[in-house]
Amino acid sequence: MTFTKVLVANRGEIAVRLIQGIQQAGLQAVAVHSEPDKHAPHVALADDVISLKGQTSAETYLDTATLLAECKRLGVDAIHPGYGFLSENAEFARACKKAGLTFIGPSPEVIDSMGDKITAKKLMDDAGVPILPSIEITDDTPEKAIEAEAEKIGYPVLVKAAAGGGGKGMRRVDSPADLLASMAAAQREATNAFGDGRVFIEKYVVSPRHVEIQIFGDTHGNAIHLWERECSIQRRHQKIIEESPSPALDDALREKMATAAVTAAKALNYTNAGTVEFILAPNGEFYFLEVNTRLQVEHPVTELVTGLDLVALQLLVAKGEALPSQSAITQRGHAVECRIYAEDPANNFLPSIGTLHRCQWPIGPNVRVDTGIVEGNAVSIHYDPMLAKLICWGPNRAAALATMDWALQNTVILGVTTNIGFLRQVINHPQFISGEFDTHFLEHHPITEPALSDEELALAAIISRWPATAALSKSTTSTTAPNTAPTESPWALANNWRNAGLGV
Amino acid sequence: MPTPSTVSIACPQHGAQDIAVEPTGSNQWQVTLPNGTTLPVTLTAPAGPDGKATFTVGNVQFATQAALTNDAIHLWLNGRLLVLPRPKQGPQRAGSSAAAGASGNAIVASMPGKIISVHAKAGQAVTAGEVLVVMESMKMELSLAAPCAGTVDAVNATEGNTVDQGAVLVSINADEAS
Incomplete structure (x- = not known):
């Protein structure tokens, strides 16, 4: 499957990253933009542009009918969806195929099966990938049976909505006495929030870490991994600092998790880039969480430690070429990423808007800046508040963190409130430096702004x-x-x- | 001759600090902090239109950048952003906080954004914690609840409208505390 002109159906830093990668591969890149994004750098960078009327995502970046019609008009023959927006929309992937366009990502079937939590879990279980022990509950499951099963899983357990997301309909239960009442409450909450009251009970991992494995599959039946990323530092269940390698893994555990991820990729007949997310318990047990069927925000940390360009690999797989062999992929040194958001850590991390009066990025050895904004752009309420990603490399973790500290200190953004100062506090926190932390780090270690000298x-x-x-x-x-x-x-x-x- | 004046600066840990500033020469000042410390401040590199300026405070040198927003000076100081309220027209009162946001009997937009739904009408009785407005900004949904039990006095929120941070969306007449 050859293609020469690729639409990047996205905005912001990932659109810039993809357009650059596509152009570096000798192909033409087409950008799309909404009215507020008229002056965004991804537009200026592209070889051709689709300008859409409207402001909201629904009117613009998610308008698949218009996008496909414009592709036809401009002679586009492939689409890269980036992350978010249309990236995990199986319907869109199918529509691309039907229109004769190459969708740069996994097959619609894989996107579908991984989009449904219960299906995904069953598939992984069948393939022998460790999953969290859980029980599905239907209306006619007897109470006694529920109690017996929960006992078998072992407390604490988590009651979760089958249709859930964002923590809604989710409850931790610490003792058998609270089980049935919590379940009823979760069912009510789930019915209200999703119109679907189905819940299931899952083992609750105390002090979990979030560790994920980058996978790749090609059309020749090869499946490989590109090692792990540690993403435990989160606010509002969203990652803000990622690194590779994970300070939580030794070589044996790293190998074991990577092998499990490749097993998953093979079981799914996975093509293109994906990420297998795991929960890692303090005792070294790990459990499948989900597969993200797209390029992830944090892919640069993998690029810096493996020396591979993930977008180039995506293009190669989409063209039908074969991936490099597993033995050629090694981790070198340490990489860390900080996500810079237009938000106020002192106001519950709520988003901040305004005009970017000044954007000055750190330029120096071992520092990479992925951004989709320039001075003078407005940060509006319409889109994600992520302004940029700083990614730093070092021969070891301490060196990478020292470089990140320098990079954060030399990033100047004036006009909106950002989390830059907050990120510096985290990077320099003794507990973070020790490498011993879990996904509750920010709840257990409140970050306070230092006093002024x-x-x-x-x-x-x-x-x-x-x-x-x-x-x-x-x-x-x-x-x-x-x-x-x-x-x-x-x-x-x-x-x-x-x-x-x-x-x- | 210039005379000393007092400036109030919000310090993250110690709240509003009243600071006395006295010009002592061209681009030179003497600053007296609430703890009694006196520091000389000198502008050592000319300030340019790009917002960069270098100062010496005591014996510490600072390379700063600053920009004006609608209501504040954004100052980049030692790798952190300080938002300094812009001087207002007319006499200034030290220590007056900018937004009277957390009014006890009102629901205030805690972020700029779009109103998704409004569940309040004037005259309606509400309980503390009842969600009256849902707003959205940058893909994030935020539920705003009544801060107290009472009767809705006025509703200034309309579905689909965008509002600024600090806008009063619903005001409530609180029930007499029992």
């Missing part, structure tokens, strides 16, 4: 009353649109403020 406080006082320092401003021209210019500096406005009678 005397010198910092003094300087903040001077700058906050900038009118008084009008002498600083070399410019005497008044600024006519003081609130909109993207790179406006307070110093330039000093005269205006003085004129307003605010100077001292």
